[in-house]
Amino acid sequence: MQLDPQIAIDSPFRSIKREDWKNLNGKVLHNFSVEDLENLHALNEPLTNQEIEEVYFPLSHLLEIHIDRFQSLHQRTNRFFGKEVSKLPYIIGIAGSVAVGKSTTARVLQRVLSLLPSKPKVDLVTTDGFLYPNQYLIERGILNRKGFPESYDAKRLIHFLSAVKSGAPKITVPVYSHLVYDVLPDEQQQVIEQPDILIVEGINVLQVNSQRPRKGHSVFVSDFFDYSIYVHASEKNLIEWYTNRFESLRATAFQNPASFFHKYANMTADESHTMAVNIWNEINKPNLIKNILPTRYRADLILEKGSHHFVKNVKVRKI
Numbered sequence: 484m485q486l487d488p489q490i491a492i493d494s495p496f497r498s499i500k501r502e503d504w505k506n507l508n509g510k511v512l513h514n515f516s517v518e519d520l521e522n523l524h525a526l527n528e529p530l531t532n533q534e535i536e537e538v539y540f541p542l543s544h545l546l547e548i549h550i551d552r553f554q555s556l557h558q559r560t561n562r563f564f565g566k567e568v569s570k571l572p573y574i575i576g577i578a579g580s581v582a583v584g585k586s587t588t589a590r591v592l593q594r595v596l597s598l599l600p601s602k603p604k605v606d607l608v609t610t611d612g613f614l615y616p617n618q619y620l621i622e623r624g625i626l627n628r629k630g631f632p633e634s635y636d637a638k639r640l641i642h643f644l645s646a647v648k649s650g651a652p653k654i655t656v657p658v659y660s661h662l663v664y665d666v667l668p669d670e671q672q673q674v675i676e677q678p679d680i681l682i683v684e685g686i687n688v689l690q691v692n693s694q695r696p697r698k699g700h701s702v703f704v705s706d707f708f709d710y711s712i713y714v715h716a717s718e719k720n721l722i723e724w725y726t727n728r729f730e731s732l733r734a735t736a737f738q739n740p741a742s743f744f745h746k747y748a749n750m751t752a753d754e755s756h757t758m759a760v761n762i763w764n765e766i767n768k769p770n771l772i773k774n775i776l777p778t779r780y781r782a783d784l785i786l787e788k789g790s791h792h793f794v795k796n797v798k799v800r801k802i
Contacts (some may be wrong), residue, residue, distance in 0.1 A: 485677060494507065496785070496798040504797045507538035509544055513598060523590045526735075527728045528792045538786070538794045543595040545784075545799070546575070549710055550680070551602075553562040574681045574707055578782065579714035579776075580775050581630065581767045584727035584792050588714050589684035596680055603679035607759055609686025611659035611672070613640040615664050631770055636688055644694060646789040662736065664743030674784055686770070689713065690779035705781065713782035718771070722763050729759035 514532050515523070524530035550573050557571050575592070580630040581586045590605055597605045597734075609776045613636050620634060628634050639657075646654050654674040659665070675681070683704075691703050691710060705711060733755045747758065779785060782800070789795035 496800055499797045501536045501795050504541055504691055507541040524587045527731055528584050528587045539595045540590050547599055569775045572678050572681050573709050576708040576711040577684040578689040580721050582721050583714045583716050585684050585714050589682050593682055606675055606678035606681040607682045608656050612657035624654040641702055686775050711782045713779045715784045715785050716788040725763050726756055730755050
């Protein structure tokens with residue numbers, strides 16, 4: 484296996500090119516149907532069986548090693564203290580920019596992990612549900628800051644993760660609708676019931692509050708993660724993917740009168756492109772540079788994408 488020479492010898496990461504990473508797959512093969520692939524990938528994010536086989540199955544094998552070690556440590560520690568061995572979920576965090584494909588990565592990982600020999604129960608939660616409701620953001624004049632740290636109910640997210648790690652039998656999670664661009668009413672919540680593995684996906688999951696000193700026993704979302712993944716792509720690719728997605732949504736979802744963005748439905752292609760670029764430059768780019776990209780090297784593993792959303796390189800934190 485050849486390591487990427489661009490990574491310094493003393494780097495905390497080993498960098499593995501895709502051609503070498505895919506050879507770590509082992510013998511497990513599973514072909515997903517066209518319908519499966521359609522359900523797993525997001526709009527304008529191509530997904531193939533080859534991508535799953537060469538990128539995500541090796542990743543699932545690596546995670547299996549970490550999960551087995553985690554479970555063994557938990558069991559032995561409980562026995563050491565004379566406690567009954569209780570079920571404790573393994574939590575994986577997935578971070579990255581808007582439009583990078585975090586949701587697809589999370590769904591695919593959920594699926595391939597569920598195929599491990601132990602057939603674990605794998606649940607997926609997105610942090611979108613922990614955004615403050617639009618009314619709250621409007622009252623504080625920060626609706627245009629949705630996605631920035633101050634737009635999330637971090638305390639509620641941390642309380643949720645604490646409950647999961649404490650083995651709570653049943654936890655409800657708020658659900659976010661991209662159609663109405665808001666958190667849905669409480670009666671439409673997601674229910675989490677003691678999964679073996681929980682995947683938490685969102686742009687903010689590796690962030691820490693760098694604006695003020697950490698006081699006392701401050702807790703961050705990432706403190707609850709047993710493993711974390713950052714999905715990375717160049718800004719050139721990100722803005723292309725974002726503008727393409729915006730145009731596709733203009734021609735589809737935005738046509739729905741119930742859509743928050745229905746006001747953009749009658750734009751021309753040029754107007755739509757200009758609007759998307761403006762949104763990127765005024766909102767998404769500043770958030771990426773200030774709050775998201777700096778968290779990349781806090782992850783345990785980085786998936787580096789090339790063009791067309793396909794992973795070209797994997798960086799793994801050294802043990």
